[in-house]
Amino acid sequence: MYDFCIIGAGVIGCAVARELTRYKTSVVVVEAREDVCTGASGANSAVIHAGYDPLPGTLKAKYNVLGAKMFPTYAAALGVPFVRTGSLLLAFGDNGRDALRKLLERGERNGVKNLRVIKREDALAIEPRVSPDLTAALYAADAGITNPFEFTFALKENSEKNGARYEFGFETASVENLNGSTTLISADGRKVTAARVVNCAGEGAGPVARILGDLIYLKHRLGEYILFDKPSAVSMPIFGTPDENGKGVLVSPAVSGKFFIGPTSVVSDRIKPYFRNSAVKELFGSAEKLVPGLENAPRLTKYAGMRTACADGDFYIGKGRRENVWHIIGVDSPGLTAAPAIASAFARSFGLEREPAFDPVRRAIVRLNGKSASEKRALISRDPRYGNIICRCECVSEAEIIEAVKRGARTIDGVKKRLSAGMGKCQGSGCDDKIAAVLARELGKSIDAIDRNVRGSGLYSGENL
Ligand SMILES: Cc1cc2nc3c(=O)[nH]c(=O)nc-3n(C[C@H](O)[C@H](O)[C@H](O)COP(=O)(O)OP(=O)(O)OC[C@H]3O[C@@H](n4cnc5c(N)ncnc54)[C@H](O)[C@@H]3O)c2cc1C
Helix, strand or coil: CEEEEEECCCHHHHHHHHHHCCECCCEEEECCCCCCCCCHHHCCCCEECCCCCCCCCCHHHHHHHHHHHHHHHHHHHCCCCEECCCEEEEECHHHHHHHHHHHHHHHHHHCCCCEEEEEHHHHHHHCCCCCCCCCEEEEECCCEEECHHHHHHHHHHHHHHCCCEEECCCCEEEEECCCCCEEEEECCCCEEEEEEEEECCHHHHHHHHHHCCCCCCEEEEEEEEEEECCCCCCCCCEECCCECCECCCEEEECCCCCEEEECCCEEECCCCCCCCCCHHHHHHHHHHHHCCCCCCCCEEEEEEEEEEEECCCCCEEEECCCCCEEEEECCCCCHHHHHHHHHHHHHHCCCCCECCCCCCCCCCCCCCCCCCHHHHHHHHHHCHHHHCEEECCCCEEHHHHHHHHHCCCCCHHHHHHHHCCCCCCCCCCCCHHHHHHHHHHHHCCCHHHCECCCCCCECCCCCCC
């Protein structure tokens, strides 16, 4: 029996697992899919928000500001990129100026530092490609961007190093023995027993709450994006003024040097993300107001994520009706930013004894891309498989893919998210089959058994044509 069982291996579940391993306790994470980071944590804007947007007094405001402060040190220990780009929120006309003043005041009440309203000329000097029609801007110097995939993988790897266990393909379907300990039963009949259960199931948190004896209403909002190739049109996230639907479409660089526009905000009764045909027009319509001239930028792909929120719009972090059940749910934006702070406070709340052997450090996979010619030669002489380039667009070698498999990649998307393989110009058409072949060999499986992402989505056997 484990002390804690966390349901869901998104950024919240993995961060909670990692923070709990700082203490003398045992932790298991059960995840419905075959890998971590397959839900909202793998399809978001990757912005570490400064914290001027959430309403003062909410959990969102508290954990956004705390999480943003923690993020740089946290990411450094985990070998995850964090770039303090700053962010700009553009105002147009007099109404826009009023909105900026309100957001500045809100940010100050939330405790955000280094936040100021700047003049049109100063905004254009910082970011020359923004629309010259702006009247003023809110500059948040402490905002930044990260790689949300790598952050979630790093949390999982570091929590595993410190003793946490992960059970994949475990779709929590029912429970037994709700008094004392709880036994979770997966859809395929596996069982995991723990003294305490924590629902971090993201988009699936409503059904999981019901299984655990609680009725929690959650709403879903689709967010669609378009990704463009390098070089980025902007050096920091550019926002318009928020409205009742949220922060609106932004134009933002990614840590890879590419950039994107999005997300849309569409209330949805489906919980899995999808991309609407009309979204392209909507996205360009909104993004062009912030940064004109994007229509001709080289597009790479479209993607989408699903936000899951509580009816009151705030995060829900608290106990269920039954003993020893907790929920950390309705964690929509800024949940990525807030994850370190939420997890740290949650783990601390149990008053457990510290684990002196806890090691906070996780080393990133050694990457060929970006290395000098002599560094590349040194890597290849150490392991010739660094010389076998599998993904030409993003310069990913066989050696890196083997390392990704050792760290838990089981699907083509698992490799892609860990290494950016297949995320370049050809979008995988030149390397998917080679990645599948390495996965099959390393995992001792037939290539037909290698899935793109979910079970049954194989390149050669799934319903994918
Ligand atoms: C469009 C969009 C843009 C965003 N932009 C930002 C941003 O720029 N900055 C920011 O800070 N935040 C942002 N966010 C918010 C952030 O992405 C989320 O807050 C965060 O990813 C939520 O993580 P999670 O772990 O709660 O959920 P998820 O990542 O969805 O993880 C939940 C996991 O639970 C699993 N699960 C579900 N049901 C079961 C079950 N029955 N049994 C076992 N496992 C189950 C799922 O498979 C999934 O892996 C954005 C979100 C979206 C959608």
